Amino acid sequence: MQFGVFSVGDVTTDPTNGRTPTEAERIKAMVTVALKTEEVGLDVFATGEHHNPPFVPSSPTTMLGYIAARTDRLILSTATTLITTNDPVKIAEDFAMLQHLADGRVDLMMGRGNTGPVYPWFGKDIRDGIPLAIENYHLLHRLWREEVLDWEGKFRTPLQSFTSTPRPLDGVPPFVWHGSIRSPEIAEQAAYYGDGFFANNIFWPKEHFIRLINLYRQRYEHYGHGQADQAIVGLGGQVFMRKSSQDAVEEFRPYFDHAPVYGYGPSLEEFTEQTPLTVGSPQQVIEKTLEFREHFGDYQRQLFLMDHAGLPLTTVLEQIEMLGGEVVPVLRKEFESMRPAHVPEGPTHAAIKAAAEERAAAAIVTGVEAQ
């Protein structure tokens, strides 16, 4: 099981002192968060992609390349990469390049984006959201697997004798997750390719996500990639911790009450009861996160939202230290002890490469036997 932090990259005023970080401060803060994530023993840092204020991360591979150079072990990922409005050729090139530089520590998560105006800025139409996600990803998938490609589709200029460079590191494409909070079509897409499915469950009650993940698992099995319980599932989480849960609630409440996503709506108590948000002691976070497994089955990646809603960087870093120091070691042990042997661990480049080599060796043996 892989644990990590995902960041939206919002520039939000701290409601307790009215201070708003500059874009430069926020960008550097995201890097600091990523470095801290590795330092405390977590596995993954993922950045969002946005093209409008108040968000800073418009250029994820630039940021991840910089982080790659300053880390050794951390998996660098996205949450999400906009498969609808980015050119799939450029995604293929950018992430293949990043994968070489990062020595195989890169994977990425496809998403459609939830900001309507972004589509026309990039010459697209939001009503084509699903068809764009389907066609663009199919092209990306082929670009990484076919050396020379002829291609024609609805949304992009055709390609003739095109080779996307650099070719994927070790001949195996980066692992891909498909993120969705709503659309069964995306669960179907992830299942079809045998890719991962990430359900960002943090803002809604679990019932909806149970249906979505069950659909993905069933279809994963249908398409012959393995049993339903072997499908690769990722989940979100959102926590704020202090030793005493009362201190946590008191400190986090002003951030909750003014947060861009859920502020001015339900109370902190109502929201924590109905969604994965946990504001309390590390022990409460452990208990709530272990419940995810009961609802969604054994899963492979758990990402936490930590730096948002105007929380100061020092507080965020303290939170990540508690996560790495007190919460995740317990979760690792618990999840690992419950995971059946046939359920895969979190995806890595090394494992994908080994599996590809095994398949190639098996193919040679079969070829020899056939002669």
Place this chain on the structure above:
Amino acid sequence: MSRRSIVVVSGGLNEPSTTRMLGDMLASATRRVLGERGVDTIVDVVELRDHANDLTNRLTTGFASGSLTSVLDTVAGADGLIVVTPVLSGSYSGLFKIFFDVLDRDALATKPVLIAATGGTPRHSLVLDHALRPLFSYLGAVVVPTGVFAATEDWGAGSDQALPVRAQRAGAELAALVAREPLPKPIDAFDDVPSFERLLGGD
């Protein structure tokens, strides 16, 4: 004896509320006519005032609380609806509109609906045909021909007793639609996911 469910959605804000009284009057008129046809009727009443906070929370968060979810399910599962709103600023109340904004888009498709409203003066009575009827047409409901508007004078001592007569006619119209076999429910998105080959083919 066959059985049908009617849900009254009342947007009344006061206690006691004439909006609720009108809803009850229409429900009993409908129940009476269904009873004459040998249909047993279960009536549920939803007072939107009780869910005011949950409704605005639903707008900000995108999900419904447990109790609001069960109310939305009750309305979606009804064989017929009686919807009653007070007239505020010349139209249905904001609370009334929020409820139908957060109801599933297809929940009212082909559902028989009786529209009704209350106001201080009969000069507001066209709210039925200028505001409520278009809203429920948009939602795909089958709106019965007779809408019922009750002004203050309809409840007063000098009332001409036209209101009960009109309520009776509207109730009979709703009963006639509710007594029929219900049309099939719309297909759930999760039960009808196109296979990936079809998605890829651009169908």
